[in-house]
Amino acid sequence: MRFKVLTVDDSRTVRFIVRKALASYECEVIEAANGAEGLAQAVASRPSLILLDVVMPLMDGLSMFEKLRQDTSLSSIPVVLLTAEADCEEVSALCRDGARGLIVKPFSEVDLLAAVSSILDLPRRAPAGAPGRHASRRAEAEVSPKSTFG
Amino acid sequence: MPISESLVRDSIGRAVSDVCSRMLGKAPILRHGFRLVPPSPGEAVPPTVVGAAGITGSVNGFIHLYFDLDFANHCTRRLLGLLDGAVVPDSSVNDAVGELTNMTVGAFKRALSAAGFSCRLTTSSILRGGSFNIEPITFADRHVFRFEMDGGGLTTDILIETALVSRESPFP
Numbered sequence: 001m002r003f004k005v006l007t008v009d010d011s012r013t014v015r016f017i018v019r020k021a022l023a024s025y026e027c028e029v030i031e032a033a034n035g036a037e038g039l040a041q042a043v044a045s046r047p048s049l050i051l052l053d054v055v056m057p058l059m060d061g062l063s064m065f066e067k068l069r070q071d072t073s074l075s076s077i078p079v080v081l082l083t084a085e086a087d088c089e090e091v092s093a094l095c096r097d098g099a100r101g102l103i104v105k106p107f108s109e110v111d112l113l114a115a116v117s118s119i120l121d122l123p124r125r126a127p128a129g130a131p132g133r134h135a136s137r138r139a140e141a142e143v144s145p146k147s148t149f150g
Numbered sequence: 151m152p153i154s155e156s157l158v159r160d161s162i163g164r165a166v167s168d169v170c171s172r173m174l175g176k177a178p179i180l181r182h183g184f185r186l187v188p189p190s191p192g193e194a195v196p197p198t199v200v201g202a203a204g205i206t207g208s209v210n211g212f213i214h215l216y217f218d219l220d221f222a223n224h225c226t227r228r229l230l231g232l233l234d235g236a237v238v239p240d241s242s243v244n245d246a247v248g249e250l251t252n253m254t255v256g257a258f259k260r261a262l263s264a265a266g267f268s269c270r271l272t273t274s275s276i277l278r279g280g281s282f283n284i285e286p287i288t289f290a291d292r293h294v295f296r297f298e299m300d301g302g303g304l305t306t307d308i309l310i311e312t313a314l315v316s317r318e319s320p321f322p
Contacts, residue, residue: 011245011248011249011252012242013226013229013230013242013246013248013249014249016230017229017230020231055252055271055273083256084252084255084256084257084260085270085271086260087260087263087264105252105253105256106168106169106172106173106253106257107172108172108173111172
């Protein structure tokens with residue numbers, strides 16, 4: 001796989017939704033349930049993109065983001081934040097400090113794909129039964145007002 | 151300045167509608183005139199999954215979302231893209247209701263913040279059962295609304311602490 005997307009969220013439901021939304025695209029989805037696991041996964045798998053929940057137990061998204069930025073080997077990985085706390089000052093600060101996108105919960109699959117495809121040029125998976133016909137269509141998603149990018 | 155009933159109703163109505171439309175693909179309908187009636191002693195109460203989260207800041211309160219068990223299962227299947235009738239484990243339903251609660255209360259508090267009542271979310275939690283009754287504490291205004299779709303529904307029970315200036319001691 002050319003691309004790896006790391007989804008860091010304490011909700012299995014959200015991680016499942018992310019995995020399902022990206023299932024049609026040529027990317028591997030890796031999961032972590034909190035910031036500490038997410039950091040370990042980032043080191044181990046060097047993802048192309050991190051989808052990062054803000055409020056999580058053990059290590060929250062704000063702390064994980066800060067640690068990513070402090071590690072020169074990880075600081076270039078683009079991070080998109082997912083949160084229901086989009087109007088809080090800490091999240092606004094992260095958007096100013098280098099987060100590549102913000103997805104406000106609740107979000108639709110279109111919102112998610114818009115955020116991902118604004119950073120990664122994800123090719124679609126070849127349809128089953130048609131080996132060799134590699135579709136290179138970029139993830140098609142309308143840019144919705146629910147996704148904002150700083 | 152106290153929070154008006156209409157601000158609470160409009161804010162939670164938009165929040166529930168937004169969450170259900172985006173995550174479940176369908177908006178529920180607000181049932182007017184609904185009243186939450188506590189069960190009588192010994193009365194059989196249908197099983198319920200309750201999501202709860204608080205808000206704290208210039209306004210403090212707690213929001214419970216009561217999902218009928220069948221409706222909670224239905225919402226989980228829709229959220230995960232499963233077929234009608236697919237069996238989902240309780241842990242998946244709890245996680246889904248927790249996330250729907252977090253999103254709903256998050257959207258509710260953003261509406262309050264936009265209206266000048268800046269606040270933040272607390273951690274959400276889940277309660278399962280049938281024979282329980284949530285009572286408001288003293289000094290809290292209660293706002294109850296019922297939303298229905300697909301033959302089921304959820305009830306939002308919002309407790310908002312009244313303004314400190316209006317407090318009187320409950321003790322003689």
